Amino acid sequence: MSKLHELFSNPAVESFGKALQIAVGINDDYASLVEFDYVEKEEEFVATLKKFLRRLDANARRYEREHPGKYAFKPNEKDLDEIIRLAQENGVRLVCAAIISHALVRSEKGEKVQ
Amino acid sequence: METHRFIINKTSFDMFDVFRAYGLAYLISGFEKNVVTNIFDNDYAFIIESHGKLPTKLDPKLFEETGSSWSVIFRTFKARKDLKAPHPRKDAENVVTQEYNHLLDLHKKSDFIPQIGKKVKDGRTLYQTMDVSAAKGYREEKRDVYHEGSQIEVDKYSWATAVIGAAWSSVWPQNLMRKDVAFLICLVPNPKRALLISHRDVQNRLDKRLCGISANTALIHYALKLVQLVREKSDEVEYDSIIFNVMQKTGQQPKPGGGGKYGLDFLEKLARTNAGLYALENIDRHLLPTNPRVKGIQQDVALALTDFLLRPNLENLRTFESFYIRGQITKKLYPWEKGQLEEILNHVEIA
Numbered sequence A: 001m002s003k004l005h006e007l008f009s010n011p012a013v014e015s016f017g018k019a020l021q022i023a024v025g026i027n028d029d030y031a032s033l034v035e036f037d038y039v040e041k042e043e044e045f046v047a048t049l050k051k052f053l054r055r056l057d058a059n060a061r062r063y064e065r066e067h068p069g070k071y072a073f074k075p076n077e078k079d080l081d082e083i084i085r086l087a088q089e090n091g092v093r094l095v096c097a098a099i100i101s102h103a104l105v106r107s108e109k110g111e112k113v114q
Numbered sequence B: 001m002e003t004h005r006f007i008i009n010k011t012s013f014d015m016f017d018v019f020r021a022y023g024l025a026y027l028i029s030g031f032e033k034n035v036v037t038n039i040f041d042n043d044y045a046f047i048i049e050s051h052g053k054l055p056t057k058l059d060p061k062l063f064e065e066t067g068s069s070w071s072v073i074f075r076t077f078k079a080r081k082d083l084k085a086p087h088p089r090k091d092a093e094n095v096v097t098q099e100y101n102h103l104l105d106l107h108k109k110s111d112f113i114p115q116i117g118k119k120v121k122d123g124r125t126l127y128q129t130m131d132v133s134a135a136k137g138y139r140e141e142k143r144d145v146y147h148e149g150s151q152i153e154v155d156k157y158s159w160a161t162a163v164i165g166a167a168w169s170s171v172w173p174q175n176l177m178r179k180d181v182a183f184l185i186c187l188v189p190n191p192k193r194a195l196l197i198s199h200r201d202v203q204n205r206l207d208k209r210l211c212g213i214s215a216n217t218a219l220i221h222y223a224l225k226l227v228q229l230v231r232e233k234s235d236e237v238e239y240d241s242i243i244f245n246v247m248q249k250t251g252q253q254p255k256p257g258g259g260g261k262y263g264l265d266f267l268e269k270l271a272r273t274n275a276g277l278y279a280l281e282n283i284d285r286h287l288l289p290t291n292p293r294v295k296g297i298q299q300d301v302a303l304a305l306t307d308f309l310l311r312p313n314l315e316n317l318r319t320f321e322s323f324y325i326r327g328q329i330t331k332k333l334y335p336w337e338k339g340q341l342e343e344i345l346n347h348v349e350i351a
Helices: A003-008 A011-025 A030-038 A042-066 A077-090 A092-103 B014-029 B088-098 B100-106 B132-137 B156-169 B196-205 B215-232 B265-271 B274-287 B297-310 B314-329 B338-345
Strands: B003-009 B036-041 B045-051 B123-125 B153-155 B183-195 B237-248 B255-263
Touching: A003 A011, A003 A077, A003 A092, A003 B338, A011 A030, A011 A042, A011 A077, A011 A092, A011 B314, A030 A042, A030 A092, A030 B314, A042 A077, A042 A092, A077 A092, A092 B314, A092 B338, B003 B014, B014 B036, B014 B045, B014 B100, B014 B132, B014 B156, B014 B183, B014 B196, B014 B237, B014 B255, B036 B196, B088 B100, B088 B123, B088 B156, B100 B156, B123 B156, B132 B237, B132 B255, B153 B156, B156 B196, B183 B196, B183 B215, B183 B255, B196 B215, B196 B237, B215 B237, B215 B255, B215 B265, B215 B274, B215 B297, B265 B274, B274 B297, B274 B338, B297 B314
Parallel strands: none
Antiparallel strands: B003 B045, B036 B045, B036 B183, B123 B153, B183 B237, B237 B255
């Protein structure tokens, strides 16, 4: 099994991938996609995650306000810690490739996209 | 049952060698099913093994037009009114008809090696459609003035054998013969081990409309189709690479555009699992358009995907992903099935 495949199967990567899918597909947040695409260093990756989560959070709050009783998907704190650890261990480029790969994947049946 | 072994010693001109191997196999078995013929690649030579009584004369169907590439393999031949020599097709027919038994006997000897050079006694011109690198790669020193170099010649027996192989085993994608496609590409799979009749079956069943955005997209498209088909016949046919020749169309004769060998390891690994096979099918049907005029994101994705399939590394994957996601955003491309993409990622080379 390749390192990339291992990362792709990691729940934290899956979670961020799903969030990126929502960001790009629903929120039109292309800036985050471009940033994930070009980020290379660890410090840049942390900054990218920060901006990405801030945008995602703003969109999630808007969605929850407009659809009372519904909750928007967001990666949790554990996922964040794990993704940072993975980036330190495997390199930013590999982790970003795995996250973007998730964003290319069809949502699973019955899964709510937002 | 009689068993005969023939040897095609390699010359390092890949396409010329493989055409000779197929050519000899066709010369032995023709289109009758009396002789079972196998081709094996033994690194230094191709071994042709036949079971059954050898024919004493050539199968005339080998010179029929239907199903062959006779019409294209002498594309670079320029007929002139004052030319005394016969057309190369007729010439090849004369050689193999008149000296059929001698030709087979020659290839039974392990020391028969083709004579290749600038001037070969009773030699014939090696056309670039039969191996660009062989025909145009060997040139003499050039100074001051423009000079295209002289032709290379090979002995008539090796030449005629290669001509038969080129006529019956080379693949010239049909949809790329259009005038608005700038290049010509010729493809042939290298037989690691192939039962000739199964090889023919694979070639006949293969859809020869390929993605003509570039020569590389055509090569990859052919490889994808081939790997899918061969999977069903893996007991009888195994190819390890595809040898290709590219020529650039000009106002006159086509000019050499390069050639090489593409290993099938990566695609074969993918085809071993169901998810991988579906991924190949998906790429074949949706991501490599056969219309060479396609533009925009579909063109970008096809080119990026081709680069990735040629060299499956992280850099090329990231470029492909980057284009693909943009195609998804504009609703021109569908999302991937998770299992299929997962299988592709499993084989990405990480430096």
